[in-house]
Amino acid sequence: MNTTSPLRRWAGGWWVAAHLVTDLLVGLWHWVPLLLLLLGAALVPLAGAGIPLLLLARVLLDASAALERSRLRALGVPVEDPGPWSRPGPWWRRWLLDPRPWRSAGHLAVVATAGLVGGTVVLVLAATGLAAVVAPSLARWTSAAPGGLSWPWGSGGPIGAPDAVVGLTGVALLLLVPLLARVLAVPETATGAALLGPSPQQREAALRERVDTLTSTRERAVDSVEEERRRIERDLHDGPQQRLVSLSLQLGMARRALDREGPDAARALLESASSSATAAIADMRRVARGVAPPVLTDRGLDAAVSALAATTPVPVDVEVSPDVSAHGPAGRPSATTEAIAYFCVSEALTNVAKHAGASRALVQLWQEAGTSGPRLRVRVQDDGRGGARPGDGPGAGPGAEGGSGLRGLLDRVAAVDGRLAVSSPPGGPTVLDVDLPWLGGGAR
Template sequence: MFVSPVLVRALVALDAALGRALLAPPRDLELTERVVQLTSSRDLLLAAVEAERKRIERDLHDGAQQRLVAVAMTLGRVVSRLRKSGDEATREIVEGAREDARAAITELRELARGLHPPVLGDRGLGAALTAVAARAPVPVTVDVEAEPRPPAAVESAAYFVVTEALTNVAKHAGASRAWVEIRRDADRLRVIIGDDGAGGADPARGSGLAGLAGRVAGIDGTLTVTSPPGGPTLIEVDVQCG
């Protein structure tokens, strides 16, 4: 009579403990669910950032850029009238303002192109990188096979990695040529940027490669650099795009 309440409470506690152990989800399952949640949240965030980048690019193109073009055209008409009137001092001032407006238009176009070039969204990596190669001071060969097209965030990251890498080639490599190769294999996208320059590129020396590695890591990818003294330099990116 005296012992039975203690035994009952002990058995109830044991039963509750066994129930929690048997009914609670395994720790591995909790971790797996958490990883899935975080991955989904990251994908949503990347999609939102990409959409915002496109919006800013569109606003720059359709808003500020068009206004500056109108200002430059108006200043051009003023210059023509001043030239006829013979007021050379005022004409020179207005001419300088028009040149400043033209320079601002050029800078704004470069900024908008850097945010999200329209050709990337319209025609994909192949066309966008071909346009980049045409503007590069070093001859660049582009070979892209990335069908079906990767998600917008992955495509955008690959574009900016290639453009930044080619900028580094032009500034630091002393190369006579460079090449870009992009392949999609199932759910993986692989990007290789190479040049025949002097080599010796080191992400730890602040050459911009650390920033590229960070951008790639943001979409759960990896970036490796092979750059022995004397070259060639190879930048390889591997990212999931399925």
């Protein structure tokens, strides 16, 4: 539902009027490729004499279409780039049979005809209205001056129209210009949205590719979650479970020693049990490192990442933009996005501590505008040795833990249409960049 106030829509109509006035300039330019196209097509039967003209028209049509897409976007009309055209056959055939420039020729014809008419009407009405508003005052000033001019309206002119009528007529014309401009721009915006974007075949191909991508990322996400579950089970069995079993045995031995031999004999066993309990707590923290902690749900990414950085052996600086820490106009990121971002930072810092040989790391989180809404950007950088080779055994830097760490990150990020990139030249620094949709995976 459009919630824009009528006054704001009327004021925005002046921007549409300015767009139509610029049609008077660009419309004349658009006639050049159109005339070359018509002339080239007419001369092709004459031993191919029109082919060079068609090639030149093809180049100019691409340039004119790019100009029109930018003008329509400035007008608020979302026009996608058509993207590359793929078709089997030699390059010259693909180049000539590419339907994009020939489809854009239809829109250019509209701009070169209806756009010129609309721009002329808007310019004449605006100029007439402005002249009618200022004419009475200007007429009085010129008639009062020595040798003043005689105006054909008002103040004793031959038409004899009162100054108020002339002024109100000018105001009415100026009020009408933005409303009329929106109507006159409809043919241009409609054909631009239909002809300058991707063709129906391209849209269908993009949808098929999208379905294939979603199917692949869904399978990878399921595999990643299953692999994470097995990792947690394995780590619990190999770490905290063994510690707790040992702790239970030591406490039982201490109780029997206390009954049989007294407090002195039980003290050594209790100290050993205390060490086992401390080690079990450390193991539990290590296992839970990749699991979203309660502080993430309660206080958000800023607090969760800061707590994570505080427990990392390598000193870590955390920089969080106000939009992320204080939750700006876009609100708080979705729970899925926050969990993936936290997991990426956790995995990256784990690998910094294990493999990078770094003396310091930096974590940055900020919001960035995207074509389909705001996005959450995450960057983890260290000053280590670099040389990380994702998926190629242990390496230095974030995400290089035997390749499986980065693969897990890639699967999680791809599941919500995110992007992950790693830069790790030999000698460092290693930089992990993550781009996630702000509301990916469902809003809160």
